[in-house]
Amino acid sequence: MDDLAARYDAAADDYDGTRGGDARAAAVAAEVARLAPGLGLLLDVAGGTGSVGSALAATGREVLVLDASAGMLRHAVRRLPGRVVRAxxxxxPLRDGAVPAVSVVWLLHLLPVADADAVLAEAARVLRPGGVLVTTVDKDLAHGPVRRTDADAADRVAAVCAGLGLEACGSGRVHGETRWVQTGDGWRVEAFRRAP
Ligand SMILES: C[S@@+](CC[C@H](N)C(=O)[O-])C[C@H]1O[C@@H](n2cnc3c(N)ncnc32)[C@H](O)[C@@H]1O
Structure with a gap:
C-alpha cells in the first residue's frame, strides 16, 4: 500500500477521538442512509475505523468496510467482525454490478485527481444498475474559504460521474465536531445513481 495508507496506520489510534467519533459517524451515516436508502449491501470505500459503517449496520443494513490501512482496519474489525476487507x-476486489450502494467518505480530497477519478470509476463499475454512490465533496470548503484540491470539487466530481453513467440524485450536508473548525454549511455529500 502507499504512503497515504501508511499515514493512516500511524493516525489510526487517535482517529476517532480527533474526527468527531461516534457522533460525527452517526451524522454521516444518517445522510448516507437518506441518500442511499435500503438495507442491501453498502460498500464503505475507505471506511477507515468503521465508525460510519457500524452506524449504518446498527440500522440493519449489510455493510462491508474496505480500506487500505491495516491500522485503521484494526478498529473496524472490532466494530464489524467479518465485514472488513483490506484493499x-x-x-x-468486487465483480461488476455487485453492490446496490457505495459510500466514499472523506477520501477524494486526499488523492491526486487521477486517483480520485479511478476511485469513482471503480465505484461506478461495482454498482448494480439503479445502485447509488454517495460521496463527500468540497471537503476543504467545510473548514474555510480555500479549496486546496480539485480532486473532490463538486462540479468536477459530478462531471466525472456523469461520464461514468452516474446521474446526480441527491445531496446533503453533515454537521459535526472534529479537531477542525467547521463553517456553518457543514460537509457536503452528493449522491449519484447508476442508470437502471
Ligand atoms: C480521512 S479517512 C476517512 C475514513 C472514513 N471514511 C471516515 O469517514 O472516518 C481516509 C481513509 O482513506 C483510506 N485510504 C487512503 N487511500 C486509500 C486507498 N487508495 N484505498 C483505500 N483506502 C484508502 C485511509 O486509510 C483512511 O482510512
Missing part, C-alpha cells in the same frame, strides 16, 4: 479503492 485499494482504485482497484476494488
Amino acid at each position: 485499494d479503492a482504485r482497484r476494488l
Whole structure:
C-alpha cells in the first residue's frame, strides 16, 4: 500500500477521538442512509475505523468496510467482525454490478485527481444498475474559504460521474465536531445513481 495508507496506520489510534467519533459517524451515516436508502449491501470505500459503517449496520443494513490501512482496519474489525476487507479503492476486489450502494467518505480530497477519478470509476463499475454512490465533496470548503484540491470539487466530481453513467440524485450536508473548525454549511455529500 502507499504512503497515504501508511499515514493512516500511524493516525489510526487517535482517529476517532480527533474526527468527531461516534457522533460525527452517526451524522454521516444518517445522510448516507437518506441518500442511499435500503438495507442491501453498502460498500464503505475507505471506511477507515468503521465508525460510519457500524452506524449504518446498527440500522440493519449489510455493510462491508474496505480500506487500505491495516491500522485503521484494526478498529473496524472490532466494530464489524467479518465485514472488513483490506484493499485499494482504485482497484476494488468486487465483480461488476455487485453492490446496490457505495459510500466514499472523506477520501477524494486526499488523492491526486487521477486517483480520485479511478476511485469513482471503480465505484461506478461495482454498482448494480439503479445502485447509488454517495460521496463527500468540497471537503476543504467545510473548514474555510480555500479549496486546496480539485480532486473532490463538486462540479468536477459530478462531471466525472456523469461520464461514468452516474446521474446526480441527491445531496446533503453533515454537521459535526472534529479537531477542525467547521463553517456553518457543514460537509457536503452528493449522491449519484447508476442508470437502471
Ligand atoms: C480521512 S479517512 C476517512 C475514513 C472514513 N471514511 C471516515 O469517514 O472516518 C481516509 C481513509 O482513506 C483510506 N485510504 C487512503 N487511500 C486509500 C486507498 N487508495 N484505498 C483505500 N483506502 C484508502 C485511509 O486509510 C483512511 O482510512
